[in-house]
Each structure stands twice: as C-alpha cells, then as structure tokens.
Amino acid sequence: MTGTDAFPPGFERTVDFHGHLCLDIAMGYRVARAALTALGELGRDPAALVATVGNDTCAVDAVQSVTGCTFGKRNLVASLTGKPVYMWQHARTGEGVRAYVHYWDHFDADGNFRDTMRRYKDGKLGPAQAADFETRHGDLIRHILTAPEAELFRITPVSAPAPPKSGGFSARACSRCGEFAKEALLVDGLCAECASA
Secondary structure (H helix, E strand, O other): OOOOOOOOHHHHHHHHHHOOOOHHHHHHHHHHHHHHHHHHHHHHOHHHEEEEEOOOOOHHHHHHHHHOOOOOOOOEEEOOOOOOEEEEEEOOOOEEEEEEOHHHHOOOOOOHHHHHHHHHHOOOOOHHHHHHHHHHHHHHHHHHHHOOHHHHOEEEEEEOOOOOOOOOOOEEEOOOOOOEEEHHHOEOOEOHHHHHO
C-alpha cells in the first residue's frame, strides 16, 4: 500500500518481520516500544520477560519483533481474551506493565474504513478511490506512529504472579487418535481435536 521510507528504521524492521504494512503493526510497534521504556531496567533483558497478548492480530508480530518475546522462546503467551491488551512481566517476579489500546474503541465506528479496505484488497476500487485509500491508510499509520501515547493507549504497572512460560510440557497420547498432545490440554484423555469431534 504505502512505502516505509518515511518511517523510523526500527519500524521498517518490524514491517519486514511481519510481511506487510498495516495499522495494527504500527500500533503494536508503538505499544511495544512504550512498554520497554516503561519497564526500564526490567525491559533490558528479553530473556527475563514474558509477554501475554489478549488477541491474535498483526500487533503480536510487533510484540515479537520489538521485545524479543516469541512463541518459539516460550515467553509469549496468548490469553486470547479478544481485547487489545498486551502485558510484559518479569519471568520470576511478576512485576511489569499492561497496555490497553483504547484507540480502537471508537476507530471506524461506522465500518467505512474496514469496508473500503476490503474493497481495496479485493481490487474493487477504481484508481482514484484506491489512491485515496492508500493516502488515508498511510496518514493513519503516520498518526499512530507519532501521536501522543495517551491518545492511543494507556500503560499501567502490574504486580501479579508471573505467567508460566508456554511450550515446555509433558505429552501423552490421545486415547482416541493416538497422537501425543500437551497433557494439561487433554480432556478426559482426548486431544482437543478428538474432544470436539
């Protein structure tokens, strides 16, 4: 849609990691950078952090790219509450920060932007409409990257039990299909696939 030539170098790396330029990757970038600043010394060692994300949007790639918390390192946990909430905690102490993105509360209340974006992606806009959408999209991304934090999200301190790292687990065979699954996720001896069948 829009080139990244006018954006900060760190953001360009995040967009490259993610694979495309969008509003959520810009928001995730801003939130993750602000969280690291708010964490201070706690944020200097990514191996000591555990991130918990409340949704599975493009912003999660920014969480991974900026803070180093990833599924592969088992220090990214998806709580999937559906909220635009991102939390970083020290793996041992539970001290950290929580960010809630309130910008989305009223963004595109009439659905016009999302509708136009769908039509843009489906190639259903004429050249002038497509150019207008690209300009609007780029302007929104620049706004997200430069607006005062208070306009976009709020960050609050957190002191709670540290979340367990995900990934490391003992596995057991499903009693129906025989495939091994995380033991804690078996329901009456069945994996999630067999339990829902």
